[in-house]
Amino acid sequence: KAGVTQTPRYLIKTRGQQVTLSCSPISGHRSVSWYQQTPGQGLQFLFEYFSETQRNKGNFPGRFSGRQFSNSRSEMNVSTLELGDSALYLCASSLEDRGEQYFGPGTRLTVT
Amino acid sequence: QKEVEQNSGPLSVPEGAIASLNCTYSDRGSQSFFWYRQYSGKSPELIMFIYSNGDKEDGRFTAQLNKASQYVSLLIRDSQPSDSATYLCAVIGGTGANNLFFGTGTRLTVIP
Numbered sequence: 195k196a197g198v199t200q201t202p203r204y205l206i207k208t209r210g211q212q213v214t215l216s217c218s219p220i221s222g223h224r225s226v227s228w229y230q231q232t233p234g235q236g237l238q239f240l241f242e243y244f245s246e247t248q249r250n251k252g253n254f255p256g257r258f259s260g261r262q263f264s265n266s267r268s269e270m271n272v273s274t275l276e277l278g279d280s281a282l283y284l285c286a287s288s289l290e291d292r293g294e295q296y297f298g299p300g301t302r303l304t305v306t
Numbered sequence: 307q308k309e310v311e312q313n314s315g316p317l318s319v320p321e322g323a324i325a326s327l328n329c330t331y332s333d334r335g336s337q338s339f340f341w342y343r344q345y346s347g348k349s350p351e352l353i354m355f356i357y358s359n360g361d362k363e364d365g366r367f368t369a370q371l372n373k374a375s376q377y378v379s380l381l382i383r384d385s386q387p388s389d390s391a392t393y394l395c396a397v398i399g400g401t402g403a404n405n406l407f408f409g410t411g412t413r414l415t416v417i418p
Binding site for chain 1: 337338348398403406407411
Protein backbone atom coordinates (compact mmCIF):
# COMPACT_ATOMS: atom_id res chain seq x y z
CA LYS A 195 0.00 0.00 0.00
CA ALA A 196 1.40 3.38 -0.97
CA GLY A 197 2.22 5.80 1.82
CA VAL A 198 1.29 9.42 2.26
CA THR A 199 2.53 11.61 -0.55
CA GLN A 200 3.11 15.34 -0.54
CA THR A 201 3.85 17.76 -3.32
CA PRO A 202 5.89 19.73 -3.92
CA ARG A 203 8.82 18.58 -1.80
CA TYR A 204 10.58 21.94 -1.84
CA LEU A 205 9.36 25.48 -2.38
CA ILE A 206 11.00 28.88 -2.29
CA LYS A 207 8.66 31.85 -2.06
CA THR A 208 8.95 35.56 -1.41
CA ARG A 209 7.33 37.43 1.45
CA GLY A 210 3.77 38.44 0.64
CA GLN A 211 3.16 35.62 -1.81
CA GLN A 212 0.83 32.72 -1.21
CA VAL A 213 1.47 28.99 -1.48
CA THR A 214 -0.59 25.82 -1.84
CA LEU A 215 0.65 22.46 -0.64
CA SER A 216 -0.91 19.13 -1.49
CA CYS A 217 -1.26 15.86 0.40
CA SER A 218 -2.60 12.47 -0.69
CA PRO A 219 -3.37 10.13 2.22
CA ILE A 220 -2.94 6.40 2.43
CA SER A 221 -5.72 4.67 0.52
CA GLY A 222 -8.76 4.28 2.75
CA HIS A 223 -7.68 6.91 5.27
CA ARG A 224 -10.24 9.69 5.56
CA SER A 225 -8.54 11.83 8.20
CA VAL A 226 -5.75 14.17 7.14
CA SER A 227 -3.90 16.36 9.62
CA TRP A 228 -1.35 19.06 8.89
CA TYR A 229 1.63 20.01 11.04
CA GLN A 230 4.33 22.63 10.95
CA GLN A 231 7.83 21.75 12.11
CA THR A 232 10.43 24.40 12.92
CA PRO A 233 13.65 24.18 14.93
CA GLY A 234 12.33 26.66 17.48
CA GLN A 235 8.75 25.48 17.97
CA GLY A 236 9.02 21.81 17.09
CA LEU A 237 6.02 20.01 15.62
CA GLN A 238 2.78 21.94 15.92
CA PHE A 239 -0.71 20.94 14.84
CA LEU A 240 -2.31 23.14 12.17
CA PHE A 241 -5.66 21.52 11.37
CA GLU A 242 -7.39 18.26 10.65
CA TYR A 243 -9.89 17.32 7.95
CA PHE A 244 -12.24 14.39 7.89
CA SER A 245 -14.79 13.74 5.13
CA GLU A 246 -14.17 17.19 3.63
CA THR A 247 -14.85 18.96 6.95
CA GLN A 248 -12.37 20.72 9.18
CA ARG A 249 -12.78 19.11 12.58
CA ASN A 250 -9.96 20.66 14.56
CA LYS A 251 -7.74 23.69 14.25
CA GLY A 252 -4.54 24.60 16.01
CA ASN A 253 -3.42 28.00 17.16
CA PHE A 254 -2.34 29.50 13.85
CA PRO A 255 -3.48 32.73 12.18
CA GLY A 256 -6.19 32.78 9.56
CA ARG A 257 -3.55 33.05 6.83
CA PHE A 258 -3.30 29.29 7.17
CA SER A 259 -6.22 27.45 5.65
CA GLY A 260 -6.98 24.12 4.12
CA ARG A 261 -9.52 21.94 2.46
CA GLN A 262 -10.19 18.32 1.70
CA PHE A 263 -11.65 16.82 -1.42
CA SER A 264 -14.07 13.93 -1.80
CA ASN A 265 -11.18 11.55 -2.54
CA SER A 266 -9.60 12.56 0.82
CA ARG A 267 -6.75 14.45 -0.80
CA SER A 268 -6.06 17.65 1.05
CA GLU A 269 -4.49 21.00 0.35
CA MET A 270 -3.28 23.69 2.66
CA ASN A 271 -2.82 27.29 1.70
CA VAL A 272 -0.74 29.99 3.31
CA SER A 273 -1.44 33.54 2.19
CA THR A 274 0.68 36.65 2.65
CA LEU A 275 3.77 34.65 3.49
CA GLU A 276 6.07 35.84 6.26
CA LEU A 277 9.69 34.91 6.90
CA GLY A 278 8.56 32.98 9.98
CA ASP A 279 6.49 30.66 7.82
CA SER A 280 9.67 28.96 6.66
CA ALA A 281 9.27 25.42 7.92
CA LEU A 282 8.74 21.79 7.08
CA TYR A 283 5.05 21.21 6.50
CA LEU A 284 3.93 17.70 7.18
CA CYS A 285 0.67 15.96 6.58
CA ALA A 286 -0.40 12.76 8.24
CA SER A 287 -3.27 10.42 7.57
CA SER A 288 -5.10 8.07 9.87
CA LEU A 289 -7.75 5.41 9.56
CA GLU A 290 -9.42 5.86 12.93
CA ASP A 291 -10.04 8.62 15.44
CA ARG A 292 -7.28 8.73 18.04
CA GLY A 293 -5.45 6.12 16.03
CA GLU A 294 -2.05 5.89 14.46
CA GLN A 295 -1.04 8.72 12.15
CA TYR A 296 1.40 8.19 9.28
CA PHE A 297 3.38 11.09 7.95
CA GLY A 298 4.28 12.03 4.43
CA PRO A 299 7.78 13.18 3.46
CA GLY A 300 6.88 16.83 3.99
CA THR A 301 7.18 20.03 1.99
CA ARG A 302 10.14 22.23 2.84
CA LEU A 303 9.02 25.86 2.44
CA THR A 304 11.55 28.65 2.43
CA VAL A 305 10.31 32.24 2.50
CA THR A 306 12.82 34.90 1.46
CA GLN B 307 -2.45 24.22 27.41
CA LYS B 308 -1.66 20.62 26.72
CA GLU B 309 2.00 19.86 27.22
CA VAL B 310 4.20 16.94 26.41
CA GLU B 311 7.66 17.02 27.90
CA GLN B 312 10.72 15.02 27.04
CA ASN B 313 14.35 15.22 28.06
CA SER B 314 15.95 16.90 25.08
CA GLY B 315 19.15 14.95 25.59
CA PRO B 316 21.35 14.28 23.82
CA LEU B 317 21.37 10.68 25.03
CA SER B 318 24.33 8.52 24.12
CA VAL B 319 24.46 4.75 24.63
CA PRO B 320 26.96 2.14 23.47
CA GLU B 321 25.95 -0.34 20.80
CA GLY B 322 24.08 -3.28 22.33
CA ALA B 323 22.90 -1.34 25.39
CA ILE B 324 19.35 -0.42 26.36
CA ALA B 325 18.24 3.12 25.54
CA SER B 326 15.51 4.54 27.77
CA LEU B 327 13.46 7.50 26.59
CA ASN B 328 10.92 9.21 28.80
CA CYS B 329 7.94 11.47 28.34
CA THR B 330 5.36 13.10 30.60
CA TYR B 331 2.09 14.71 29.60
CA SER B 332 -0.21 17.15 31.30
CA ASP B 333 -3.69 16.27 29.99
CA ARG B 334 -5.19 13.54 32.16
CA GLY B 335 -7.80 12.92 29.47
CA SER B 336 -5.17 11.83 26.95
CA GLN B 337 -6.04 8.51 25.39
CA SER B 338 -3.50 7.58 22.75
CA PHE B 339 0.28 7.67 22.93
CA PHE B 340 2.83 7.37 20.19
CA TRP B 341 6.56 7.25 19.63
CA TYR B 342 7.97 8.53 16.38
CA ARG B 343 11.53 8.30 15.13
CA GLN B 344 12.86 11.10 12.98
CA TYR B 345 16.13 10.94 11.12
CA SER B 346 17.78 14.20 10.21
CA GLY B 347 16.11 15.73 7.16
CA LYS B 348 13.33 13.15 7.13
CA SER B 349 9.74 13.06 8.33
CA PRO B 350 8.62 11.33 11.54
CA GLU B 351 8.16 7.57 11.32
CA LEU B 352 5.72 5.83 13.67
CA ILE B 353 7.50 3.09 15.61
CA MET B 354 5.23 2.37 18.58
CA PHE B 355 1.77 3.20 19.85
CA ILE B 356 0.11 2.32 23.14
CA TYR B 357 -3.40 2.91 24.39
CA SER B 358 -3.62 0.96 27.67
CA ASN B 359 -1.64 0.99 30.89
CA GLY B 360 1.26 -1.43 30.96
CA ASP B 361 3.89 -2.57 28.54
CA LYS B 362 3.72 -3.21 24.83
CA GLU B 363 6.58 -4.95 23.04
CA ASP B 364 7.41 -4.97 19.35
CA GLY B 365 10.75 -6.49 18.45
CA ARG B 366 13.50 -4.52 20.15
CA PHE B 367 11.08 -1.77 21.22
CA THR B 368 8.96 -1.66 24.38
CA ALA B 369 6.53 1.14 25.16
CA GLN B 370 5.39 1.61 28.75
CA LEU B 371 2.36 3.64 29.81
CA ASN B 372 1.37 4.73 33.31
CA LYS B 373 -1.72 6.93 33.12
CA ALA B 374 -1.83 7.53 36.88
CA SER B 375 1.64 9.08 36.71
CA GLN B 376 1.00 10.58 33.26
CA TYR B 377 4.16 8.95 32.03
CA VAL B 378 5.08 7.08 28.89
CA SER B 379 8.45 5.63 28.01
CA LEU B 380 10.22 3.84 25.20
CA LEU B 381 12.92 1.22 25.72
CA ILE B 382 15.17 0.19 22.86
CA ARG B 383 17.00 -3.07 23.53
CA ASP B 384 20.24 -4.08 21.79
CA SER B 385 20.66 -0.54 20.46
CA GLN B 386 22.19 -0.26 17.01
CA PRO B 387 23.93 2.68 15.33
CA SER B 388 20.96 2.82 12.94
CA ASP B 389 18.78 3.72 15.95
CA SER B 390 20.58 7.07 16.16
CA ALA B 391 17.82 9.61 15.55
CA THR B 392 15.49 12.00 17.35
CA TYR B 393 12.63 10.28 19.14
CA LEU B 394 9.38 12.18 19.46
CA CYS B 395 6.71 11.42 22.02
CA ALA B 396 3.20 12.35 20.88
CA VAL B 397 -0.14 12.32 22.63
CA ILE B 398 -3.72 12.66 21.48
CA GLY B 399 -5.54 14.60 24.15
CA GLY B 400 -8.98 14.19 25.63
CA THR B 401 -10.61 16.51 23.14
CA GLY B 402 -9.95 16.78 19.44
CA ALA B 403 -10.06 13.49 17.64
CA ASN B 404 -6.74 13.57 15.87
CA ASN B 405 -4.70 16.44 17.30
CA LEU B 406 -1.24 15.10 18.04
CA PHE B 407 0.68 17.05 20.65
CA PHE B 408 4.42 16.48 20.38
CA GLY B 409 7.28 16.73 22.78
CA THR B 410 10.43 18.47 21.64
CA GLY B 411 12.16 15.15 21.04
CA THR B 412 15.16 13.33 22.49
CA ARG B 413 18.22 13.00 20.30
CA LEU B 414 19.71 9.50 20.67
CA THR B 415 23.20 8.55 19.55
CA VAL B 416 24.28 4.91 19.58
CA ILE B 417 28.05 4.65 19.71
CA PRO B 418 29.58 1.69 17.81
